[in-house]
Amino acid sequence: MKRLLSLMLLACFSMQAQEYFPNNDDISAVSNVTRAITNATIITSPGKMISNGTIIIKNGKIEAIGSGISIPKNAVIEDAAGNYIYPSFIESYGNIAMKSPKRAAGSRTAQYDEGRKGYYWNDHIRAEQSAMDHFEYDSKEAKKYIDAGFGTVQTHFQDGIARGNGMLIALDNTGTDADRILKQESGNFFSLSKSRQSRQSYPTSLMGALALLRQTHFDADWYANGHSKTKDLSLEALNTKKNLVQIIEAGDKKNVLRVDKLGDRVGKQFVIVGGEDAYEMIADIKATNAALIVPINFPNAYDVSNPNLEWFVNLGDMREWKQAPGNLMMLSQAGITYAITTKDLKSPAELMKKLKIAMEYGLTEDQALAALTTTPASILKVNDMVGTLEKGKLANFIITSGKLFEDDTEIYENWVKGSKQVIKNRSIKDIDGSYVATLNGVKYDISIKGNGKKSTVKIDSTTLGSKITYDGNWINIITTQKDKEDKSYTRLLGVISDDNNFHGIAYLPNGQEPAFVAVKEPTDSKTNGKDGNKKGDSKEIKKMGRMTFPNVGYGSETQPTEETILYRNATVWTNEKDGILENTDVLVKDGKISKIGKNLSAGNARVIDATGKHLTSGIIDEHSHIAIDNGVNEAGHNSTAEVTIEDVVDHEDVNIYRDLAGGVTTSQLLHGSANPIGGRSAIIKLKWGYKADEMIYSNSPKFIKFALGENVKQSRYQNGVRFPQTRMGVEQVFEDYFSRARAYANAKGSKDFRYDEEMEVLLEILESERFVSCHSYVQSEINMLMKVAEKHGFRINTFTHILEGYKVADKMAEHGVGGSTFSDWWAYKYEVNDAIPYNGAIMHSQGVVVAFNSDDAEMSRRLNQEAAKAVKYGGVSEEDAWKFVTLNPAKLLHIDDRTGSIKKGKDADLVLWNVNPLSVTARPEITMIDGIVFFDKERDLRFRESIKAERQELVNEMIMAKNKGMKTQTPKKKDKTLYECETIHW
Known part of the structure; x- marks a missing residue:
């Protein structure tokens, strides 16, 4: 029935009204009446103005517009002298008139929904959804937008990763749905958030959502070519709607870049709904060439009056309060196309307040107007209908008391499709101001504010209690007496005169009723009457304050x-055949180790006296989970080879800087251990202040995370329902997926071949193009996986954790697999009860390449001390122990030709230590990567002082804002999730 109704409505979109329907309404509402609004200042589009202009409206459209144009004889004329007319605003990302999605019962544990047959396998892909199916116009909700100046909204059902099409509606509270619906199908919408209507668990991470969107688009292309033997309504809808504007909700600046990269991969240029932090990566966002839809929900100042609560607010959040209002100005200066959305505002009524804050940072009136009118019209490809005031376009405009963005300007009327919707009667005079009335020799000072909503009455500087009502042109003020013991009242009832004074009768407590005149005091026309600033003067533009790379604490300007x-006269740990060299120089040039020797010429180099200090290659953490956004595990399936950590590297994670302070220069960011076949890893250099893509190794070796044991079989899950549930089931998962990958390879080139990102990755493993790092503990499973790998013609690269490696070290050496383990962790769960601290030394003695890893954000800062434990437990030499955290992990990661030792031609990834790096008192003084100093002990001390000073400056500004009456928010402690192997984020 709903589909039938939508078709009926669609059939009459081109008509202003259903002319064959009987009209029982007030004849004044008939839309074919010609109307003329005259004598107004008309802003037809940003920067274009008509003085003393006229708009002719007929059948909901602008029939004529200009100055001195002829008015039809039968026109109903409205005089708008002294008023301004602007195009009504366009909301490009709304959910107005949409029913709320019904939340699925139960927890997200289901693998599939058997009830959705005929649709895509993943319930969060709902491309078949149509906004029309959820449309339910609410005039009260619409009035909030109408009062704020909006005439048109693109709205959609905001649920799912693929959300289907939106619709474009006119906010006409006087018409019918048929009048309101301008386009039944407008943009096609996507997000990174799962559907509330489904219990399906996949995806459980941001990287999973990105991978799902990629594969969905690959499948849609395959389906469009007629290869599917079954019907898929979701993919059909995705293909049907591919010519609509493609809009995706990303969120913060990092996600803007991520979804644009996704769009490049699947051949789409998305319009991206971003955040208020684009200014922090403005050049990168400009390079996407994407149009943005930008929220303006700038954060309120924090209430930092309590010093104990102040420390809940980090420096980055303090800066956001200071800098976010400058986002629009920065976007405009960069030439980025953007529209403004009211998304995330508590109410559309906050729009103008937020815009005026943005204007304090340099946003111009024309830029703001464009972002509300012409730009959204262009983005949505509806500029033939709305966005400007031109002949033939919809008569969507607002009438204001003055220039739109001035403090005292009000919106009187919002005309939508030629239908007038009154917000405030513009015939009612503005009575705000100061007046003087004299009664029986007593002078009353009267101040009226808020369009007659507030009044203050004084006698001899004594404020009296007062209440005011203002209706039509009549004012009624009731005051208490000066003497608080006197409970009698004086009532002033008056009417506004043409000269803006008001006069009437005073009803005194003694029964007298003298006449009075309240004379309005003149205000200086050159000032705004509030802060004394001259309107003609340019106000000082607010500064955004200090910005750094990255724009958080410990960033550089x-x-x-x-x-x-x-480096002059250091003790150099080469990790090469030369061993440890005393009193040796190392020259770094062009990002490489240029020379090693004694008494090297400095040339124009900066000389660092390293006498008594130790120079080593940087520490390499083979197994880390720092610097990952929104989920380390994609746990929804037992194989998730399609996801990659490279999609979600977080370049702003302060643990990067902390690791640099511990001498770490390279980390492998691994997927967690929630499933047997996990996701692909990211090998990064910890280049603090660089964006994520610049951290990832160039020509990076390809790795993937496998896992065995308790985590993958869900031993400690309360509601684990996914296969496998046993260790023998884990083995079967590998057998099954490798068999499928072989079959996939055989199908390549066939007529109906379907590209599958997951299978492509597994095939890389079988062809020894991708290396496996496997989470492991128990001897039997270690043996099992080596046998599975040998059966399928490849070898496991690294067993990580491997706390029972000492039991199978000879077999590991025979297989050719390395061991990346903990120095001395044991007994933290049942399957590690047999762990011993001699594990690393025993594997090393059997010829296994051994590394010590962290798997922990705190341990990664002291891996030098972890290496020293190999000397204590097993008698490993200092040089070999040091290789456990430098050269050996480099070998395991296949980057030892670039880093891991001090050798001419290798990358200058170096650490200068104050003493022997294996000492408990050792600390890095300088950590460099590619010849760039990213940590310097002396600079770190300066950072600490500058952070203290900047925090205090921002605290003072926030306290000042609170004292001025501005809204504040209570500081709340926000602990960053420190991911471990088993952490499930979503």
Whole structure:
């Protein structure tokens, strides 16, 4: 029935009204009446104005517009002298008139929904949804937008990762749905958030959502070519709607870049709904060439009056309060196309307040107007209908008391499709101001504010209690007496005169009723009457304050760059056949180790005296989970090879800087251990202040995370329902997926071949193009996986954790697999009861390449001390122990030709230590990567002082804002999730 109704409505969109329907309404509402609004200042589009202009309206459209145009004889004329007319605003990302999605009962544990037959396998892909199916116009909700100046809204059902099409509606509270619906199908919508209507668990991470969107688009292309033997309504809808504007809700600046990269991969240019932090990566966002839809829900100041609560607010959040209002100005200066949305505002009524804050940072009136009118019209491809005031376009405009963005300007009327919707009667005079009335020799000072909603009455500087009502042109003020013991009242009832004074009768407590005149005091026309600033003067533009790379604590004001540096007279741990060299120089040039020797010439190099200090290659953490956004595990399936950590590297994670302070220069960011076949890893250099893509190794070796044991069989899950549930089931998962990958390879080139990102990755493993790092503990499973790999013609690269490696070290050496383990962890769960601290030394003695890893954000800062434990437990030499955290992990990661030792031609990834790096008192003084100093002990001390000073400056500003009466928010402690192997995020 709903589909039938939508078709009926669609059939009459081109008509202003159903002319064959009987009209029982007030004849004044008939839309074919010609109307003329005259004598107004008309802003037809940003920067274009008609003085003393006229708009002719007929059948909901602008029939004529200009100055001195002829008015039809039968027109109903409205005089708008002294008023301004602007195009009504356009909301490009709303959910107005949409029913709320019904939340699925139960927890997200289901694998599939058997009830959705005929649709895509993943319930969060709902491309078949149509906004029309959820449309339910609410005039009260619409009035909030009408009062704020909006005439048109693109709305959609905001549920799912693929959400289907939206619709474009006119906010006409006087018409019918047929009048309101301008386009039944407008944009096609996507997000990174799952559907509330489904219990399906996949995806459980941001990287999973990105991978799902990629594969869905690959499948849609395959389906469009007629290869599917079954019907899929979701993919059909995705293909049907591919010519609509493609809009995706991303969120913050990092996700803007991520979804644009996704769009490039699947051949789409998305319009991206971003955040208020684009200014932090403005050049990168401009390079996407994407149009943005930008929220303006700038954060309120924090209430930091309590010093104990102040420390809940980090420096980055303090800066956001200071800088976010400058986002629109920065977007405009960069030439980025953007529209403004009221998304995330408590009410559309907050729009103008937020815009005026943005204007304090340099946003111009024309830029703001464009972002509300012409730009959204262009983005939505409806600029033939709305966005400007031109002949033939819809008569969507607002009438205001003055210039739109001035403080005292009000919106009187919002005309939508030629239908007038009154917000405030513009015939009622503005009575705000100061007046003087004299009664029986007593002078009353009267102040009226808020369009007659507030009044203040004084006698001899004594404020009296007062209440005011203002209706039509009549004012009624009731005051208490000066003497608080006197409970009698004086009532002033008057009418506004043409000269803006008001006069009437005073009803005194003694029964007298003298006449009075309240004379309005003149205000200086050159000032705004509030802060004394002259309207003609340009106000001082607010500064955004200090911005750094990255824009959080410990960021640098300029991005660090490579230097030519000579380390003079150091103890050099080469990790090469030369061993440890005393009193040796190392020259760094062009990001590489240029020379190693004694008494090297400095040239123009910066010389660092390293006498008594130790120079080593940077520490490499083979197994880390820092610097990952929104989920380390994609736990929804038992194989998730399609996801990659490279999609979600978080370049702003302060643990990067902390690791640098511990001498770490390279980390492998691994997927968690929730499933047997996990996701692909990211091998990064910890280049603090650089964006994520610049951290990832160039020509990075390909790795993937496998896992065995308790985590994958869900031993400690309360509601684990996914296969496998046993260790033998884990083995079967590998057998099954490798068999499927072989079959996939055989199908390549066939007529109906379907590209599958997951199978492509598994095939890379079988062809020894991708290396496996496997989470492991128990001897039997370690043996099992080596046998599975040998059966399928490849070898496991690394067993990580492997706390029972000492039991199978000889077999590991025979297989050719390395062991990346903990120095001395044991007994933290049942399957590690047999762990011993001699594990690393025993594997090393059997010829296994051994590394010590962290798997922990705190341990990664002291891996030098973890390496020293190999000396204590097993008698490993200092040089070999040091290789456990440098050269050996480099070998395991296949980057030892670039880093891991101090050798001419290798990357200058170096650490200068104050003492022997295996000492408990050792600390890095300088950590460099590619010849760029990213940590310097002396600079760190300066950072700490500058952070203290900047925090105090921002605290003072926020306290000042609170004292001025501005809204504040209570500080709340926000602990960053420190991911471990088993952490499930969503």
